[in-house]
Amino acid sequence: MKAAIFEGKGKVAVKEVPDPEIRKAHEAIVRVTHSAICGSDLWFYRGLSPQGERIGHEFMGIVEAVGDEVKDIKVGDFVIAPFVISDGTCPECKAGETRFCRHGMFFGTNGYDAGQSEKVKLPFADGTLVVVPGGKDLGDDKLRALLPLTDVLSTGHHAAIDAHVGPGTTVAVIGDGAVGLCAVAASKRLGAPRIFLVSTHQDRANLGTQFGATDIINARGDEAVKQIKTATGDLGVDSALECVGTPDAWETAFGAVRIGGNIGFVGVPHDVADIPVSKLFGSNVGLKGSGASARHHIPELMKDVLDGKLDVSGIFTETIPLSEIAKGYADMDERRDIKVLIKP
Amino acid sequence: MKAAIFEGKGKVAVKEVPDPEIRKAHEAIVRVTHSAICGSDLWFYRGLSPQGERIGHEFMGIVEAVGDEVKDIKVGDFVIAPFVISDGTCPECKAGETRFCRHGMFFGTNGYDAGQSEKVKLPFADGTLVVVPGGKDLGDDKLRALLPLTDVLSTGHHAAIDAHVGPGTTVAVIGDGAVGLCAVAASKRLGAPRIFLVSTHQDRANLGTQFGATDIINARGDEAVKQIKTATGDLGVDSALECVGTPDAWETAFGAVRIGGNIGFVGVPHDVADIPVSKLFGSNVGLKGSGASARHHIPELMKDVLDGKLDVSGIFTETIPLSEIAKGYADMDERRDIKVLIKP
Numbered sequence: 001m002k003a004a005i006f007e008g009k010g011k012v013a014v015k016e017v018p019d020p021e022i023r024k025a026h027e028a029i030v031r032v033t034h035s036a037i038c039g040s041d042l043w044f045y046r047g048l049s050p051q052g053e054r055i056g057h058e059f060m061g062i063v064e065a066v067g068d069e070v071k072d073i074k075v076g077d078f079v080i081a082p083f084v085i086s087d088g089t090c091p092e093c094k095a096g097e098t099r100f101c102r103h104g105m106f107f108g109t110n111g112y113d114a115g116q117s118e119k120v121k122l123p124f125a126d127g128t129l130v131v132v133p134g135g136k137d138l139g140d141d142k143l144r145a146l147l148p149l150t151d152v153l154s155t156g157h158h159a160a161i162d163a164h165v166g167p168g169t170t171v172a173v174i175g176d177g178a179v180g181l182c183a184v185a186a187s188k189r190l191g192a193p194r195i196f197l198v199s200t201h202q203d204r205a206n207l208g209t210q211f212g213a214t215d216i217i218n219a220r221g222d223e224a225v226k227q228i229k230t231a232t233g234d235l236g237v238d239s240a241l242e243c244v245g246t247p248d249a250w251e252t253a254f255g256a257v258r259i260g261g262n263i264g265f266v267g268v269p270h271d272v273a274d275i276p277v278s279k280l281f282g283s284n285v286g287l288k289g290s291g292a293s294a295r296h297h298i299p300e301l302m303k304d305v306l307d308g309k310l311d312v313s314g315i316f317t318e319t320i321p322l323s324e325i326a327k328g329y330a331d332m333d334e335r336r337d338i339k340v341l342i343k344p
Numbered sequence: 345m346k347a348a349i350f351e352g353k354g355k356v357a358v359k360e361v362p363d364p365e366i367r368k369a370h371e372a373i374v375r376v377t378h379s380a381i382c383g384s385d386l387w388f389y390r391g392l393s394p395q396g397e398r399i400g401h402e403f404m405g406i407v408e409a410v411g412d413e414v415k416d417i418k419v420g421d422f423v424i425a426p427f428v429i430s431d432g433t434c435p436e437c438k439a440g441e442t443r444f445c446r447h448g449m450f451f452g453t454n455g456y457d458a459g460q461s462e463k464v465k466l467p468f469a470d471g472t473l474v475v476v477p478g479g480k481d482l483g484d485d486k487l488r489a490l491l492p493l494t495d496v497l498s499t500g501h502h503a504a505i506d507a508h509v510g511p512g513t514t515v516a517v518i519g520d521g522a523v524g525l526c527a528v529a530a531s532k533r534l535g536a537p538r539i540f541l542v543s544t545h546q547d548r549a550n551l552g553t554q555f556g557a558t559d560i561i562n563a564r565g566d567e568a569v570k571q572i573k574t575a576t577g578d579l580g581v582d583s584a585l586e587c588v589g590t591p592d593a594w595e596t597a598f599g600a601v602r603i604g605g606n607i608g609f610v611g612v613p614h615d616v617a618d619i620p621v622s623k624l625f626g627s628n629v630g631l632k633g634s635g636a637s638a639r640h641h642i643p644e645l646m647k648d649v650l651d652g653k654l655d656v657s658g659i660f661t662e663t664i665p666l667s668e669i670a671k672g673y674a675d676m677d678e679r680r681d682i683k684v685l686i687k688p
Contacts, residue, residue, distance in 0.1 A: 091577055091578055091579040091602075092579070092602075092603045092604070095579060095602060095603070095604060096604065097602075097603045097604040097628060099628070100603045100604070100627070100628065162628070162630065164508075233435055234435055235435040235436070235439060250621075258435075258436075258439060258441075259436045259439070259441045259444045260436070260439060260440065260441040260444070260634075260637075262632070265621075265624075265625070268625070269621045269622060269625055272621045273621075274618035274619060274620050274621065275618060275619045275621060276618050277594075277609075277613045277616045277617075277618065277619060278613060280609075280631060280632070280633060280634070281609070281612070281613055281633055281634050281635075282634070283444070283634065284441060284443070284444065284506070284632065284633070284634035284637075285632070286506065286630060286631065286632030287624060287630065287631045287632070288606070288624070288628065288629070288630030288631070289624060289625055289628070290604075290624070290625050290626070290627065290628035291625075293604075293628075
């Protein structure tokens with residue numbers, strides 16, 4: 001089969017790799033129908049993070065084979081894969097923290113396939129995959145709306161949950177990438193009546209507005225903070241959603257959140273300074289974040305996607321075949337696209 | 345009138361000071377019926393924190409005079425004073441964060457009296473004081489149960505709120521001082537079915553059990569963490585309440601809380617190391633804490649005290665007249681008493 005291979009900084013190619021075969025009783029093989037390039041893939045593409053050869057962690061598809069112990073997933077099922085593999089049985093999985101599964105692993109490691117590929121073999125099929133009722137017959141528009149559940153929509157939702165967004169909460173989303181835009185949609189879904197999106201890109205701001213942002217802050221840093229403070233009666237927002245991971249974004253989040261508010265952070269932190277406890281004690285600002293436990297969040301969010309209440313498929317600004325993946329990476333790297341969808 | 349005066353490390357005396365007089369229209373004068381010594385008073389008593397001459401921030405009493413602008417507080421009212429003065433009108437006060445009032449101040453500063461005193465003049469009477477319905481006629485047992493609202497019970501509640509304690513939450517309370525014991529009672533009140541109290545003192549552990557602790561962890565540090573982990577199926581607790589403020593207590597809190605759980609911290613931090621963002625991102629542990637907005641919490645908690653559902657008066661292990669305050673400080677400093685109540 002064909003799979004995307006990371007060959008070094010700025011180089012992604014499609015090559016022939018061995019077809020996967022079931023070797024362990026908890027494994028499954030999925031024939032990929034939809035996959036995507038993630039903003040976090042750009043970190044290694046740009047030479048900033050290490051990465052193995054096989055890449056991609058956002059995909060959906062049709063189950064082609066399962067091991068003998070797999071009970072909940074059946075051949076022919078249409079499934080969504082969260083971006084981290086989880087066994088579904090350890091204490092953390094049972095607590096809903098599947099991102100931190102004791103036997104968890106990333107796609108493309110331990111001899112398993114990654115998502116930018118024709119097929120993916122994965123372990124712990126029952127613990128990891130989520131079956132989509134009526135999946136393959138839903139039509140491509142609905143399937144495109146489901147694909148963000150694999151990572152970015154679950155991650156945006158996680159930011160909102162960790163920042164305790166709910167009915168009545170005012171929200172500021174820092175970051176207008178796919179995750180930030182999904183965080184806007186997730187905040188709206190959770191009942192936030194006022195959602196600021198910090199965005200200096202008109203196309204992203206437009207999507208943000210479509211997803212539920214009530215106020216676009218077309219500024220950065222101190223100026224963005226000033227505008228948010230002014231618009232909230234000199235108070236700040238209840239919840240700031242940090243969806244970038246840079247020191248600047250963190251500073252904006254701390255500037256925008258009110259005394260006693262909450263910061264939810266999901267941008268993988270890069271060079272963010274340690275937090276003095278006195279800074280928190282002196283503001284009663286709550287801090288919580290991590291990679292999302294997508295496997296835990298998907299069933300709840302999927303229901304709303306299937307019901308037509310949640311659709312962030314607008315983040316996919318380009319659709320390409322797997323063979324053109326190099327172009328997809330270049331387009332995302334140079335911000336010509338927000339997010340690229342791949343149809344193997 | 346008489347007031348306690350801090351004369352230097354280990355020295356507290358009662359001296360004659362000028363009677364207070366109303367000078368500003370938002371002021372009130374309260375004749376103190378009950379006050380208390382706070383664990384945080386020991387920091388300056390031990391020479392670890394600076395402090396002015398006048399001391400005490402936990403008191404209740406009868407209103408003796410009010411300025412012309414005071415509307416909600418009337419002469420003769422029995423009132424509870426939270427440990428921080430707040431105007432009740434700034435954006436933070438309106439958001440319920442009265443601890444961070446823009447015009448807030450501590451008792452004993454800016455020419456105002458402190459609580460270990462016969463009378464207290466304070467500013468922003470309407471924003472600060474809470475009237476107790478039927479106050480002076482409630483009887484001393486009830487009044488003793490109300491006094492902890494001024495600080496320690498509100499602070500224990502704040503720890504539980506910041507750690508998101510609610511029905512079904514498993515809780516570990518780190519610290520068996522008055523605040524920790526109140527945090528146990530607050531967690532029980534909020535619906536926590538299982539509450540671990542880390543305590544190596546039998547008398548405090550007994551009070552903790554009386555207040556709702558289901559498990560006493562008679563150990564410290566790693567051993568305490570190990571026992572909590574074992575008792576929670578190798579997971580840890582949903583909420584850890586840090587009620588001390590030392591590096592050891594913080595380490596126990598981080599050790600006891602589960603992946604994805606929450607730490608609420610109310611111990612004034614002393615020498616606690618900065619928190620790496622990666623430590624939080626790698627665990628999805630939430631962190632939130634500060635001094636309590638007692639003024640905001642008191643009405644809700646007071647209702648349960650008046651209804652007889654909440655009584656932590658057992659923390660007062662000694663009652664003394666103001667004239668014997670030096671003995672009260674010494675007894676608390678040497679841990680002969682958990683908390684000392686003063687009747688001027």
